[in-house]
Amino acid sequence: MQKQSVRLYNVLIYGQRFLLFSTQTARINETFIKPLEAETCISLIKQCKTLKPLKSVHASMLRTHLHLNLFFSTNLIAHYASLGSISYAYTLFSASSSLDVFLWNVMIRGFVDHGLYDRAIFMYRQMLELGIAPDNFTFPFVIKACGCARDFESGVELYRHVVENGYVKDVFVGNSLIAMYGKFGRTEVAERVFGEMPEKNVVSWSSMIGSHVQNRCFEEGLSLFARMLDEGIRPNRAAVLNAMACVCRENDADEMYRVVRDNKLDLDRSVQNAAIQMYARCGRIDVARGFFDRIGNKDLVSWSSMIEAYIQTDLPLAALELFKQMKVRRINPDAVTLLSVVHACSSLASFQQARFVHGLVVRSFLRNQLELQTAVVNLYVKCGSLVYAQKVFDKMQERNIISWSTMISGYGMHGHAREALKLFDQMKALMKPDHVTFLSVLSACSHGGLVTEGWECFNSMSRDFKVVPRPEHYACMVDLLGRAGQLNNALDFIETMPIKPDSGVWGALLGACRVHSNIELAEVASKHLFELDAENPGRYVLMSNIYASSGKQTHADNIRDLMKQRGVKKTAGHTIIEIKNKIYTFVAGDTSHNQSGLIYSELEKLMNRIRLEGYKPDLNFVLHNVEEEMKEKMLYVHSEKLAIVFGLLNLGPETIIRIRKNLRVCGDCHTATKFISKVTGREIIMRDSHRFHHFKFGTCSCGDYW
DNA sequence: GTAGGGTTAG
Secondary structure: HHHHHHHHHHHHHHHHHHHHHOOOHHHHHHOOOOOOOOHHHHHHOOOHOOOOHHHHHHHHHOOOOOOOOOOHHHHHHHHHHHOOOOOHHHHHHHOOOOOHHHHHHHHHHHHOOOOOHHHHHHHHHHHHHHHOOOOOOOOHHHHHHHHHOHHHHHHHHHHHHHHHHOHHHOHHHHHHHHHHHHHHHHHHHHHHHHHHHHOOOOOHHHHHHHHHHOOOOOOHHHHHHHHHHOOOOOOOHHHHHHHOOOOOOOOHHHHHHHHHHHOOOOOOHHHOOOOOOOOHOOOOOOHHHHHHHHHOOHHHHHHHHHHHHHHHOOOHHHHHHHHHHHOOOOOOOHHHHHHHHHHHHHOOOOHHHHHHHHHHHHHHOOOHHHHHHHHHHHHHHHHOOOHHHHHHHOOOOOHHHHHHHHHHHHHOOOOHHHHHHHHHHHHHHHHHOOOOHHHHHHHHHHOOOOOOHHHHHHHHHHHHHHOOEEEHHHHHHHHHHOOOOOOOHHHHHHHOOOOOOOOOEEEEEHHHHHHOHHHHHHHHHHHHHHHOOOHHHHHHHHHHHOOOOOHHHHHHHHHHHHHHHOOOOOOOEEEEEEEEEEEEEOOOOOOOOOHHHHHHHHHHHHHHHHOOOOOOOOOHHOOOOOOOOHHHHHHHHOHHHHHHHHHHHOOOOOOOOEEEEEEOOOHHHHHHHHHHHHHHOOOOEEEEOOOOEEEEEEHHHOOOOO
């Protein structure tokens, strides 16, 4: 009997209008359903945790016509909305055609809770048209809708209505205004509202700190938090979450965590997750890990915070390892987690890991497919497989400007400038390129040595597409001209730039001077760089190299002294290679591997073989002032060569050797690798900090143009 | 007699 009645109700309720007005249904109801008394109605509605029992209560209400009473029906509608059936709530709402502000508030809130911000704003306007005056409850909902929908115009209009209706002093309304202006990036308006509030509570402070976080004004957020504590306001969870997001110094982090503990908020998991991020941001990955390990019931956010922490600390391998542990515990990643894992993999340049992660993405059936697939295209590009990248790109259902730019820059990085330009033409027919697209195209031209095409592209930016060139576009042009040997044109270009040349621009010129051994211009460029980019060791090393390779050893040494004086440390070069799912790292002269003995004896043999083929070590690439023979030894043990030998020893004869170097490949290693690919018949793909080199049959895809 | 604001992190 009971079961039957519930089923009947489901039928009835879905035909809402019919149900409300038909006497026939009322008769059916009487047969099965217990009539509901007014006293018990509200408490019964409140008890409903799912839609099903709510429908039963609804049915019982119909039996005694309680649904015709505005008070009860408003309650009912609010609960339908909160239990997830916004469309049904709206059906009931439309049927009632009431002008009661309470009912409208409930409906607007329902839309906001469901993320249907535009509909909430639309309802507010309808309400005004019907002459219903908004009250102190209406504004917080609608203002939130404006903020979340990034509807600035409506937001400003709402602020005006708040003033006109005399609600500026309401603390709830004020708080929601602060949050909204924070989302609009208008901290100054939020601050004005905050300052003019006659009564502030912890939410007001928290919202204002949150506004600062949103606009990346972390110092302001932090000092506001301190002021809040000074005024004796006890922070709640939201307040410390916002404040923790502002911290980027270890001392502040410790101080912050003391406050968290004093207020007994340290047992909250969201606070613990935020602590992981806070300490990771302060460079204390160990402390972050300690927090992670101590969280008893880790949720997805705990795991992905720690994964992201490893990625930010440039430990992609640790990130990937943690991700695998997470999978073992059967915690399913969502789109955010997967995206960070894809990015970790991209920086690892491991093809096998890329295949694995791509598989996960395919099987995940998550939303954000566009973003995920674009990340996978980038993943394959960075792992050295244009073929797979193109396959994924071709299969995409929709592509946005980012997908296109990714694919274009992929071709550029691999030295296929013509392909990149072809793709750019296809893209232009579909959408307007932006500054990122132009950067991809310009860098493709520069890697491919296409000067004319590069100029055409650069000129068309502002002329045809109204995209104003940024410093990085100028740097790309300098790189293009400089590497093509047009060093003086490059300098002219810099001197006529409408904006001040930044370190990227001068760095591009310096790099070109290295290729073409132009000391005079290099000195001009480095003079700027040692001021603009004094912390960057690469600039000093490059200039020192330029001197050394022209035999000006004293000058080279001076540069190295300058580095020492300024406390700038050279970035250690390393090369990684992956074999059977394990990643091996080599530094120059590395002897830490099990197979070290074997590696060095093989290396010796290999170097002798390529010497016979005509390889001559380029001693210019040794920075130190040592004996010639010693120099040659130092070249032999560069990390690139060690990793290649390791690959030759441990990978099957048909397997492509894929290695990745953290800096630019050394010129001598580049030459040696060409010879190695020739004598061993092995294909070698090398990713360096700038681009890819595919070595095959003694040549490189870059055409020695890098 | 009913309902409300900030955060929900990666």
